[in-house]
Amino acid sequence: MLAQVLVSSITAGAVYALIALGFVLIHKGTGVVHFGYGDQVTFGAYLVLIGQAFIGLRFDVAVAGALVASVLLGAIIYLAFMWPLRNASLLARIIASLALGTVLREFLRSYMGPNAWPFPFLLSSTSVPVGGVLIVPANLAIVGVAIAVLVALYLIFDRTIYGKAILAACENSTGASLVGVHVSTVFLLIWILASVLATVAGILVAPLLTLSPDMGLIGIKGFTAAVLGGFNSLPGAVAGGIALGILEALAGTYVSSALKDMISYAILIAVILVRPQGLFGELTLKKV
């Protein structure tokens, strides 16, 4: 039983990890904690549905269309909300991100209805026995994509000059401008990248979680995973997600299904108390 529980919990963990990656990307790149990110993930999946059900596109074409639309959405979020608020306090920008999530969610509820919608799995959802445990190919896709996204983002941030420019722009925007980094363009690219990532995550998790306007509630778990991993660490986001999934499953198996959220969050608080920088984060020292 334990082996099956652990295997299944990795899928739940990968879902949290995918969303945590978005939180970390935006925070690492722009300094903002985007509390509406869970709703943006939901919106991404609905973009596919709108293309498929209302415009009559084929599923693959609808996915491509949704990815293009999410590029636009990312650009709009930055240009219409975050750029005008660039000199506002961090709190104001965080509240703006929360409001943005509410706008997206309630738009979906009004336009697409409050009911859930069917959404296809990318791979088969029928389980296959492998070495004594049951594996679901559709769930493997989520784990695989979470790891692929992690590797891609890690390479961008660590191995390319653009990645280093992004980090510089976030660390010290004035200094970055002085050495020739176009900070606004960097921030625009981050919001676009995060928006595309949200849509990829939405497409993968919608069939698993059931697509409805409230699917974005999963953002809380993604946020928790990001905190657990250290909010600025991309590998930490994935490790935090998987760790949260496993913690929940073990708490649900050995203690109580009803109390598993409480137990998981209590462990989170304990981790933060002992390691405020999270599992993979580094303490930053500001020298004066």
Add this chain to the structure above:
Amino acid sequence: MSILSVCGLEKGKVWRMSSFKTAIASALAAVALSAAPLSAQEPGVSDKSIKIGILGSLTGPLAIFGTGNLAGATIAFEEANAAGGINGRQIEWVSLDDESSPPKGIAAFKRLVDQEKVFAIFGPGASAVGQALIPSFKASKTPVFISVFSTPAVTEPPIRTVFRTGPMNDRQQGIAIADYVIEHLKAKKISLIRQTDEYGKRGGEAVVARLKELNVALANEEVFNLTDTDFTAQLTRTIKAEPDVLIIYGYPNPSAIITRQAKQLGLKAKIMGANSAGSRKYPEIVGEAAAGTQNIVTLQVLPEGNDPAAVKFRAAFEKRFPDLARQGRPDLGDVLAYGGGLAFVDALKRAGDKPTQESFIKALEGLKDFQTGLTLPTTFSAERREGNVAARIVEVQSDLSRKLLPAVVQDKSASK
């Protein structure tokens, strides 16, 4: 809180609004009409109109219930007005959104009673709001008619002014499900998985209590939180218990995930769900794992079916609310509210030429076996406030269509 629609209807003239959104948009334009002089004696009654408040969650997570409440009532009231109204009076209505918030529901109720001075209230649409309103119901003389939500708290113990028909309450549903799986599915070993909130607790506890009465031991009982996404631990224990039937008492989204994961993990038991899994899109949401599952549904016919009553209602709904039809409606909540709306209108007509809130309550108490062809029959009495105590069973077919089974289950202990 926002006024979402205030529809004043002149005698013999029905407003045709092309969509749900236009119904909302026309709210302010119609405010003037709703300010018609009222009779000094009775709230909401003038020579030409009767003013009704429609309360429900139109935004927020409970909108799934409130939008159905508004849409179903709107069609029932417009049809009544088109057919000449209520003994010469047209129905006017003010719709308020409680935004899925119990405190806002209380404020909206107060506004409908004190400021809008409505004759009666149709709604609210969600259990959480209805339960919070119990003290307000008790403190008010305004009749309240519920047709979508199912918490037993508003009818057990009964409140004189509060009537419900349509959904069986969760306690009665739990009893009916337990009876059905034993009598019809001949289950010997039964497992239960339920939500940890009020909804799952009420229904789940009723299942457990009924099984105990019938001396059938529960194979195992599991719980889950509304936001859970992985049910492997609960389902692995359930599979180990080898039940014939697994009863799921939860909202549609977790129920769908549980059904899918149960099949993935190899559960062989028959899956039986509650009324909340009664949405017409539910089988598609679950996917192929839904084939063969059953759930309780408190309707006479399915909204997507070929029964003449369903076809007629679907056509009327699609014409009146094309933007909701695009979302795969009418669905369970729309039909329940329409059926409730018809019973409400019938009692309004029988409340006399000079209707009072008291005569309306008497007229509601006089409803006996009221049939709509869509919803199950309604019977109230001087003591009884739960109009419908029966339900039917839906089985999902291999092509994911839904089929109504002949069995009608009911809470046999319900008062006559």
